[in-house]
Amino acid sequence: MHTILIMADEKADDGAGSGEQIQEFKLGPDEELRFEVEGIKGQVTTAIMQEGMAEVFGTEMVRGREYQFGPGTKMAIFTYHGCAIVLKGKTEFAYVAKETPMIMYLNAHAALETMRRTAESEGKRGPIVAIVGPQDVGKSTLSRLLINYAVRLGRRPIYVDLDVGQGSISVPSTVGAMLIERPASIESGFIQQAPLAYFFGHTSPQANIPLYNLLVSKLAETVHERMESNRKAKASGAIINTCGWVKAEGYRCITHIAQAFEVDVIMVLDQERLYNELSRDMPPFVKVVFLPKSGGVVERSGSQRHESRDTRIREYFYGKPPAQTFHPHSFQVKLSDAKIFKIGAPAVPQSCMPLGMKGDETRTKLVAVTPTAPALVHRLLAVSFATDETQDEATKTNVAGFVCVTDVDLEKGRMTVLSPQPSPLPKTLLFLSEIQFMDNQ
Numbered sequence: 427m428h429t430i431l432i433m434a435d436e437k438a439d440d441g442a443g444s445g446e447q448i449q450e451f452k453l454g455p456d457e458e459l460r461f462e463v464e465g466i467k468g469q470v471t472t473a474i475m476q477e478g479m480a481e482v483f484g485t486e487m488v489r490g491r492e493y494q495f496g497p498g499t500k501m502a503i504f505t506y507h508g509c510a511i512v513l514k515g516k517t518e519f520a521y522v523a524k525e526t527p528m529i530m531y532l533n534a535h536a537a538l539e540t541m542r543r544t545a546e547s548e549g550k551r552g553p554i555v556a557i558v559g560p561q562d563v564g565k566s567t568l569s570r571l572l573i574n575y576a577v578r579l580g581r582r583p584i585y586v587d588l589d590v591g592q593g594s595i596s597v598p599s600t601v602g603a604m605l606i607e608r609p610a611s612i613e614s615g616f617i618q619q620a621p622l623a624y625f626f627g628h629t630s631p632q633a634n635i636p637l638y639n640l641l642v643s644k645l646a647e648t649v650h651e652r653m654e655s656n657r658k659a660k661a662s663g664a665i666i667n668t669c670g671w672v673k674a675e676g677y678r679c680i681t682h683i684a685q686a687f688e689v690d691v692i693m694v695l696d697q698e699r700l701y702n703e704l705s706r707d708m709p710p711f712v713k714v715v716f717l718p719k720s721g722g723v724v725e726r727s728g729s730q731r732h733e734s735r736d737t738r739i740r741e742y743f744y745g746k747p748p749a750q751t752f753h754p755h756s757f758q759v760k761l762s763d764a765k766i767f768k769i770g771a772p773a774v775p776q777s778c779m780p781l782g783m784k785g786d787e788t789r790t791k792l793v794a795v796t797p798t799a800p801a802l803v804h805r806l807l808a809v810s811f812a813t814d815e816t817q818d819e820a821t822k823t824n825v826a827g828f829v830c831v832t833d834v835d836l837e838k839g840r841m842t843v844l845s846p847q848p849s850p851l852p853k854t855l856l857f858l859s860e861i862q863f864m865d866n867q
């Protein structure tokens with residue numbers, strides 16, 4: 427039980443013609459300030475905590491510091507003790523919520539921490555947790571929160587992101603993992619230090635399920651190996667964020683994830699049906715837990731999802747706004763030097779396959795791409811660590827990074843690429859993704 431102290435005192439002030447809007451909020455214990463920055467280009471909202479203590483998705487705010495959020499950002503500032511917050515800049519909405527599921531999320535964290543302590547004392551592996559649920563229920567946000575709480579207690583969990591549509595490791599269309607050593611930055615999320623990324627190439631697992639499952643298995647193998655080689659990471663366990671495709675084949679992808687990663691806990695957000703199905707189908711040693719979604723999670727339309735993917739790719743090349751501290755390079759590459767492939771030939775009916783071969787097998791094979799302007803311009807290419815296209819392992823090799831093709835000149839036999847690294851491109855395989863990015867910076 428807690429007493430709600432609230433006074434959501436909102437003042438809009440046009441600041442003597444400056445156009446800056448200032449809103450002040452006082453939050454009581456266990457309350458949350460939710461806001462969305464206006465989606466206009468260049469729009470920035472600054473949040474300052476003036477009194478008390480507060481956190482953003484599990485990262486503590488520093489009193490008096492100004493935090494800047496770019497256009498369209500959806501944020502929640504939560505306080506266990508009460509605080510005063512000032513927002514400067516235009517917001518689509520800003521309100522104080524008294525009902526949040528944060529206490530339940532905190533309890534879930536406490537249960538994981540108990541498992542970590544036991545694992546540590548017995549020299550065993552800490553909990554591997556999969557967070558599942560339909561689209562827009564706060565899976566990524568809960569993953570970030572649980573990781574932040576673990577890191578704040580000195581743990582070193584591995585964050586695994588299997589959401590190829592809205593993933594936060596590397597660029598969309600990849601699955602990846604990274605060891606987390608410090609809480610996420612309030613403005614820019616987790617520091618991407620040596621992330622491990624595998625190229626999938628599409629924004630939904632549905633586009634190539636055999637490939638998705640293959641990469642999940644490969645990533646799981648690598649994560650288990652890393653845990654074995656790092657005692658602290660081993661006891662800390664892993665948090666796995668998944669995509670919101672939960673029906674039919676999507677459900678089978680979730681059970682495959684559970685099996686490949688040998689998960690100990692599955693947290694199901696919002697959907698009771700999914701919770702019941704998983705409780706029925708999982709072996710007894712897997713704990714399936716139901717958690718409600720936060721009323722603050724904002725539903726996104728198809729075009730908003732597309733936009734947020736675009737933003738993620740822009741950040742990959744240019745850095746987070748407003749500072750945008752990265753300076754990508756633009757240079758030409760001879761088409762004769764580039765070995766460009768796409769993963770997955772169209773599926774062949776089983777009846778047409780040679781004896782002993784499965785129809786699915788063509789879905790994970792490399793297919794050479796004829797370089798033409800329509801096929802390549804504005805597309806992202808993954809720069810693989812693989813060098814030999816004839817090896818089966820090529821599709822399962824992790825990627826070094828991404829470039830975006832900005833022009834193709836067939837007459838001169840060259841393409842121009844935008845790249846985080848200066849010329850030349852390493853002499854490795856390039857994988858063509860279905861992701862398009864218009865570099866209008």
Ligand SMILES: Nc1ncnc2c1ncn2[C@@H]1O[C@H](COP(=O)(O)OP(=O)(O)OP(=O)(O)O)[C@@H](O)[C@H]1O
Pocket residue numbers: 458460461499500501502560561562563564565566567568589592668669670720721722723724725
């Ligand atoms: N309590 C909250 N208040 C305000 N906004 C929130 C809150 N929790 C999450 N959000 C915002 O809602 C949006 C969707 O949340 P999130 O990405 O965690 O959902 P998801 O289930 O992972 O989505 P997807 O189905 O795309 O994987 C994000 O922009 C996030 O910042």
